[in-house]
Amino acid sequence: NAGVMQNPRHLVRRRGQEARLRCSPMKGHSHVYWYRQLPEEGLKFMVYLQKENIIDESGMPKERFSAEFPKEGPSILRIQQVVRGDSAAYFCASSPATSTDTQYFGPGTRLTVL
Amino acid sequence: DQQVKQNSPSLSVQEGRISILNCDYTNSMFDYFLWYKKYPAEGPTFLISISSIKDKNEDGRFTVFLNKSAKHLSLHIVPSQPGDSAVYFCAASAGSRLTFGEGTQLTVNP
Numbered sequence: 001n002a003g004v005m006q007n008p009r010h011l012v013r014r015r016g017q018e019a020r021l022r023c024s025p026m027k028g029h030s031h032v033y034w035y036r037q038l039p040e041e042g043l044k045f046m047v048y049l050q051k052e053n054i055i056d057e058s059g060m061p062k063e064r065f066s067a068e069f070p071k072e073g074p075s076i077l078r079i080q081q082v083v084r085g086d087s088a089a090y091f092c093a094s095s096p097a098t099s100t101d102t103q104y105f106g107p108g109t110r111l112t113v114l
Numbered sequence: 115d116q117q118v119k120q121n122s123p124s125l126s127v128q129e130g131r132i133s134i135l136n137c138d139y140t141n142s143m144f145d146y147f148l149w150y151k152k153y154p155a156e157g158p159t160f161l162i163s164i165s166s167i168k169d170k171n172e173d174g175r176f177t178v179f180l181n182k183s184a185k186h187l188s189l190h191i192v193p194s195q196p197g198d199s200a201v202y203f204c205a206a207s208a209g210s211r212l213t214f215g216e217g218t219q220l221t222v223n224p
Contacts, residue, residue: 004157033211042118042203042214043158056211091157093212100210101146105157 002027004094004106005074012112019079019086021109025094032075033093033103034067043091049075050097082113117141118206120215128223133191135218137204140185144206144213149178149189152201152217161202162189194222 005024013019025032031050035043048056049069060067064082069075079086089110093103118139127133135149145166150158164171164178164187171178177190191198199222205212 006157031210035212035214042216043205043212045211045213048210056209059211095210101207102148102160102163103212104160105150107155107157110155 004029004092004104006090006092006106006109008109009107010110010112012114013082014114015083016081019082019111019113021077021079021090021092021111022074023077023092023094023106024074025092026104028096029094029104030097031095031100032069033095034075034077035091035093035105037089037091037108039088046077079111082111084113087111087113116216117144118204118213118215120202120204120218122218123216124219124221126221126223127194129196130193133189133194133198133220133222135189135191135202135204135220137187137189137215138185139187139206141206141208141213142185143208146207147178147180147187148205148207148212149176150203150205151198152203158203191220194220196222196224198222 034046037043045059047067064080089108091108093105148163149161152158162176180187201217203217204215
């Protein structure tokens with residue numbers, strides 16, 4: 001039984017390019033969360049989604065960042081016109097609808113902006 | 115405003131002894147607390163959790179204690195093993211989003 005899957009594991013982009021990070025939740029989980037970990041810091045909440053709905057995006061930067069969780073396929077975190085400060089590890093977590101308290105994390109995508 | 119704090123960036127213990135990791139929080143709305151373990155280049159792995167209606171939860175070598183009046187929780191690992199060496203994060207929830215501490219690097223020496 002696969003856990004939370006994220007791809008790519010490593011992503012290198014030049015300033016101004018777009019980054020797309022993908023997350024497939026654990027089987028049976030319908031809730032997806034995105035977190036970002038900057039160097040030497042803890043994880044910071046970005047966004048919480050259910051299928052086709054954004055439930056809480058209070059942690060998302062107001063510009064350049066967007067997230068979706070379509071009816072079919074993985075959740076996507078999209079960063080447009082990346083800047084060096086976007087370099088971080090981005091983690092996706094999922095939980096079942098019956099128990100949103102405990103979240104299970106994927107291996108993360110390490111984004112490096114040159 | 116750091117609502118969840120782990121004041122010890124690192125902790126070193128001998129194999130077989132007890133490891134105690136501490137965490138303080140400020141938001142009284144938090145009602146669920148979790149501990150995660152993280153190895154380099156991997157995602158956090160869920161270890162153990164506790165609801166605010168309890169003061170202790172035990173799972174094998176791991177026990178979490180919650181002191182609501184002090185807004186403090188701790189994770190006890192006994193006996194500690196070299197494979198426990200990792201960064202440990204505490205997290206708190208008031209709804210669906212988790213708020214994490216900065217982490218404590220635990221090193222268990224053989």
